[in-house]
Amino acid sequence: MDFKKVSIIGLGLIGSSLARSLKQSGKIETIVGVDNDSFTSSYAIEHGLVDQVINSPDESLYDSDIIVISTHVDSIYKIASGLSVSGNTLVTDVGGVKEKIVNDINSNCRFHYIGSHPIAGSERSGITNSDSDLFAGKICIVTPNRFNKPEDISKIIKFWNIAGSRVIEMEPQTHDRVFAYVSHLPHAVAFSLINTFLDNKDYIQYAGGGLKDFTRIAYSSPDMWTEIFLMNKSYLLEALKYYKESLNELINIVEKDDRNSLKKYLAETVGITSPNLK
Amino acid sequence: MDFKKVSIIGLGLIGSSLARSLKQSGKIETIVGVDNDSFTSSYAIEHGLVDQVINSPDESLYDSDIIVISTHVDSIYKIASGLSVSGNTLVTDVGGVKEKIVNDINSNCRFHYIGSHPIAGSERSGITNSDSDLFAGKICIVTPNRFNKPEDISKIIKFWNIAGSRVIEMEPQTHDRVFAYVSHLPHAVAFSLINTFLDNKDYIQYAGGGLKDFTRIAYSSPDMWTEIFLMNKSYLLEALKYYKESLNELINIVEKDDRNSLKKYLAETVGITSPNLK
Numbered sequence: 001m002d003f004k005k006v007s008i009i010g011l012g013l014i015g016s017s018l019a020r021s022l023k024q025s026g027k028i029e030t031i032v033g034v035d036n037d038s039f040t041s042s043y044a045i046e047h048g049l050v051d052q053v054i055n056s057p058d059e060s061l062y063d064s065d066i067i068v069i070s071t072h073v074d075s076i077y078k079i080a081s082g083l084s085v086s087g088n089t090l091v092t093d094v095g096g097v098k099e100k101i102v103n104d105i106n107s108n109c110r111f112h113y114i115g116s117h118p119i120a121g122s123e124r125s126g127i128t129n130s131d132s133d134l135f136a137g138k139i140c141i142v143t144p145n146r147f148n149k150p151e152d153i154s155k156i157i158k159f160w161n162i163a164g165s166r167v168i169e170m171e172p173q174t175h176d177r178v179f180a181y182v183s184h185l186p187h188a189v190a191f192s193l194i195n196t197f198l199d200n201k202d203y204i205q206y207a208g209g210g211l212k213d214f215t216r217i218a219y220s221s222p223d224m225w226t227e228i229f230l231m232n233k234s235y236l237l238e239a240l241k242y243y244k245e246s247l248n249e250l251i252n253i254v255e256k257d258d259r260n261s262l263k264k265y266l267a268e269t270v271g272i273t274s275p276n277l278k
Numbered sequence: 279m280d281f282k283k284v285s286i287i288g289l290g291l292i293g294s295s296l297a298r299s300l301k302q303s304g305k306i307e308t309i310v311g312v313d314n315d316s317f318t319s320s321y322a323i324e325h326g327l328v329d330q331v332i333n334s335p336d337e338s339l340y341d342s343d344i345i346v347i348s349t350h351v352d353s354i355y356k357i358a359s360g361l362s363v364s365g366n367t368l369v370t371d372v373g374g375v376k377e378k379i380v381n382d383i384n385s386n387c388r389f390h391y392i393g394s395h396p397i398a399g400s401e402r403s404g405i406t407n408s409d410s411d412l413f414a415g416k417i418c419i420v421t422p423n424r425f426n427k428p429e430d431i432s433k434i435i436k437f438w439n440i441a442g443s444r445v446i447e448m449e450p451q452t453h454d455r456v457f458a459y460v461s462h463l464p465h466a467v468a469f470s471l472i473n474t475f476l477d478n479k480d481y482i483q484y485a486g487g488g489l490k491d492f493t494r495i496a497y498s499s500p501d502m503w504t505e506i507f508l509m510n511k512s513y514l515l516e517a518l519k520y521y522k523e524s525l526n527e528l529i530n531i532v533e534k535d536d537r538n539s540l541k542k543y544l545a546e547t548v549g550i551t552s553p554n555l556k
Contacts, residue, residue, distance in 0.1 A: 119484065119486045120486070121486060139484065141484075178481050178484050179484070181474070181475070181478060181481050182481050182482065182484050182485045182486070182488075182489045183485075183486055183488055183489065185471070185474070186471060186488035186489045186491075186492055187488055188525075188528060188532075189467060189471050189492075189525070190488070191528065191543070191544055191547045192521065192524040192525040192527075192528045192547075193463070193464060193467050193521060193524070194547045194550060194551055195524040195527075195528070195543065195546070195547045196459070196463070196517070196520050196521045196523075196524045197459070197550060198546060198547075198550065199520075200459060201550055203456050203459050203460050204460065204550065206397065206417065206419075206456050206457070206460050207460045207461075208397045208398070208399060208460070208461055210460075210461055210464035210465055210468070210495050211460045211461065211464045213464075213491040213492075213494060213495050214464055214467075214491075214495075215551040216491060216551075217488050217491050217492075218547055218548060218551045219548060219551040220548065221548075222541050222544035222545040222547075222548055223541065225544055226537060226540045226541045226544060229532050229540060230532070230535060230537060230540065233532055233533075233535070236532065237529070237532060237533065239474070240525075240529055240532075242474050242477075243470065243471060243474045244525070245474075246470040246471070246473040246474045247466075247467070247470040247518075247522070247525075249470075249473075250466060250469065250470045250473070251515070251518055254466075254507050254508070254511055254514065254515060254518075255511075255515065257508060257511070259504060259508060262504045262507060262508070263500050263501065263504045265469070265473065266469055266500035266503055266504060267500040268473070268476060269469045269470075269472045269473045269476075269496055269500075270496060270497060270498065270499075270500055272472060272475060272476065272479055272482065273472055273493040273494075273496045273497040
């Protein structure tokens with residue numbers, strides 16, 4: 001056994017899929033699930049995703065090797081600040097924004113902590129959609145700092161490898177800037193595109209492939225994205241500023257009927273999409 | 279046999295998929311393909327998609343029941359104006375913009391014509407990706423006018439039904455406005471989003487689901503979209519204006535840290551996505 005006890009707080013899609021893949025690895029002696037939803041807790045036990053389940057974090061988590069806080073970003077620090085854990089416990093989380101969470105926890109909590117962000121997800125949510133392959137071959141960003149012990153860094157890498165992820169280390173600020181562009185910006189753009197149809201809902205029935213892809217992206221939890229956008233506000237606004245420049249350039253070219261510039265703009269754009277479809 | 283002779287000019291993805299589905303229906307006596315690419319012509323004959331193939335439209339098309347011009351929008355009128363066909367021939371096209379094409383053909387060509395726009399496509403292109411199910415259950419817009427004979431309207435409906443499409447009649451102007459919103463706008467938005475990464479190409483490796491959906495939409499022919507954007511310029515610019523208002527509203531809400539308005543904006547948006555995912 002690689003780890004004696006792993007506790008996962010929050011058994012939504014990410015937490016329950018993590019439980020499922022860790023269980024399947026056979027490398028964890030005991031997996032404890034923490035969730036206050038009774039359907040979710042029963043499901044986790046009945047389907048063998050976890051060995052034990054409790055309603056809310058308590059002293060039974062104290063001797064965990066690893067605790068994963070797998071909730072929406074606005075609850076992570078609140079939960080972390082209530083934990084009481086041993087000197088051998090490493091706490092992590094799966095939040096899609098890192099700088100604020102990492103700073104809050106490092107400034108105020110006394111346990112060992114390294115932030116994580118597994119790049120995995122789905123438009124589906126909840127434990128009934130849990131998938132042991134959710135992390136397989138996907139990237140997981142971890143954000144250690146110079147105060148972390150080398151053995152904790154090795155521990156978090158080993159942990160995500162067991163779940164199937166490839167681990168990349170990043171500064172929290174770098175993480176938040178990169179993900180403002182590759183994740184939060186596309187969501188903001190998709191939300192605002194679909195929002196354009198509030199006054200023309202009947203048009204949507206004629207949507208082909210293009211618009212349907214947008215509706216899939218925009219079909220996400222409003223509460224979750226509210227907190228992500230506000231927590232990563234400055235980098236998101238920076239990314240939106242650059243996006244608006246690209247958009248205005250395209251609009252100007254179309255307004256001027258400038259065929260050559262339009263072909264150049266589209267060809268340059270398509271040029272950076274094709275290698276990334278595989 | 280429902281039709282004696284159907285001729286399809288242009289055996290790209292749409293034209294070749296149409297040939298394949300018509301062939302499979304067994305309801306067309308002779309299908310003639312027209313394509314000047316030698317690989318495409320050979321492929322069409324060898325795989326039994328068409329009964330005859332010629333390089334360019336000639337007098338052998340004269341007695342066709344239906345001629346489908348299945349090329350990029352900027353070639354449709356040019357090809358139509360060179361056709362010499364019988365009084366029993368109905369000409370159609372598959373262009374994604376209708377008003378200009380319909381006006382040009384109706385003003386200058388003497389044959390019977392009704393515009394079509396099958397809402398089918400794929401990020402793949404070319405005859406090797408042809409699919410007899412491409413139109414199955416999909417909408418096909420047709421744009422007859424008061425000068426069209428009722429029997430020609432019945433004929434075009436019957437034709438697209440054989441290919442598997444559900445036919446909807448629309449005014450060319452209404453078509454262009456609706457498709458500016460549901461097709462051309464999402465493509466313009468996807469192109470401009472991906473264009474934002476021209477200076478940050480290395481970020482793309484970290485893309486999860488959201489950005490990858492955009493790269494799929496933006497992975498399209500620059501030449502084709504140049505002509506569509508310019509041909510539908512005024513409705514596209516109208517749609518982009520409304521989109522920018524939605525985008526600016528979202529940016530203002532995030533700038534003001536207005537959690538309640540942000541939740542409301544996202545919830546309203548998500549509210550119109552969910553019924554359309556099925």
